[in-house]
Amino acid sequence: MPSREDSPTSRRQHTPSAAQRRRAAYRRRQTTRSVLVAAASTAVLGTLLVVAVTGAPGWDRVRLSFLDPAIARDALPEVLTGLWLNVRLLVCCAVGALLLGLLIALLRTLRGPVFFPVRALAAGYTYTFRGLPLIIVLYVLTLGVPGLRLQGMPPVLVLGGLALVLTYGGYLAEVFRAGIESIHPSQLAAARSLGLTYRQTMRHVVLPQAVRRVAPPLLNDVVAMQKDVGLVSLAGPIDAVRAAQIATAETFNYTPYILAGVLFVLLAIPLIAVTDWVTLRSARRQSGG
């Protein structure tokens, strides 16, 4: 944590004082020590866990049916093909849900009696789609809607994606709304007193702060969405988990599920890392670091 230094008024090159150098050296020593202690305690805990798991009486049977490298190798191409579908869906649905959520949040925060029906509709939407189980939305959209036999019916993947966007749009709308409402009214008042219109105030003053403030929960919902996009497989497409299920049915061995699980975690790591980084950055900003 670098402390903010007063910029020196003189032109001289800044050299830290002896006390400051001692302080820095002490901090370095402390860091090294804590890293070493952390590594040692992790090693001890890891060893204990390994011994406990591999020493269990059923370990051999579990290893055979859940951790068979040969079966994992055979299932990998199919599971990866399925995962590619998850990734494409996730990108499209995340963008769609973020945009929809933002739009709904803006509608819900409109002021003035004339907008009451718009506010009511937006509120009704968030209540409905946050309450509805995703599976039911998926069934209705992927197997119900095509039954209407309308012209230009989009493919099942698009309908499944729409179900995800609608459901997650509800969650994200509430996150955005919380962000918008967390901006102090004095900010709005100040912006309006400068002559900004409501729209300009929203665009230049409120939204930038609101989005920054709720970035961590937004990303958190995107991480949660990553696991749910696979549910479109109930309408026919083969995602990673479905591919693992098929491989499991062929071999009577659960290794493909573990494989898919590991791939999902690997896929989530970058997203989660970004979330953590954004959270940390905003925390530093808050503490004036």
Next chain:
Amino acid sequence: MVSSSSRTRTAATAVAALLVAVAGCAPQDNLPTPDAAPTTPSCTKEGLKTRTAGKLTVATDEPAYEPWFRGNKPDSGEGFESAVAYAVAEKLGYARGDVTWTRVKFDTAIAPGPKNFDFDINQFSITEERKQAVDFSPPYYLVRQTVIALKSSKIAGKKSMADLKDAKLGAQVGTTSYQAITDLIKPKAKPQVYNSNDDAKKALQNGQLDGLVVDLPTAFYITGSELTDATVVGQLPQVGAPEAFGLLLDKDSPITFCVSRTIGELSEAGTLKQLEQKWLAQVAGATELR
């Protein structure tokens, strides 16, 4: 510290052991079923201990469906299972008039307890669980996978597997039906997979699928009573580990041995194949796709 952790370990071990014990992970040895064969088996009408001397009482369900029976009349000799029953009777030396039919619910037939028939023919899959309660003959039919489609579909009326290459096909997950798509038809488009046949039927009905693969009995049930605007396209070659239908008899029935031997003979002589060809492929319209 140590003692508590070792106690936990012991408890965990005990729980695991209990689970293993409950699950019964050790593969069960298949005990050889004692043959109910009389010492001098005489498989003739005179020697058989049937329920009514000189008569053969055959059971099936009410109603009896196509293509197994025609027009809910088991005694017509028409339909695959009716034909099989009469073929068995004939082989044992019974004239058509000596065969009497009775109706027994499917679930009643596979339950333990005394039976009021000599054998029951009603698409009974031979399973180890059922063998605990009843006797089965060897299989008279191995279930084939079948493609069904809406009458308006582009694959309705196709005659070969090559014609299905461009079709969008679906099946239930983890079934032989799915295997039939990937191993036999090998379509260009990835098959669609569903949690249940109900979801798959819905997709077929919506026109999201060109064709759906299910086993033959299901195919006839769906096209006969559930989706009347769907039709059987044809049956596929044998794949995977098929279900097997057997004649059901009372546990340790005195005639199990003879009925089983008769099925074996009919199978070797090719009679069963011919009946299957005639009643399932030709009459019922489940064309053999090659």
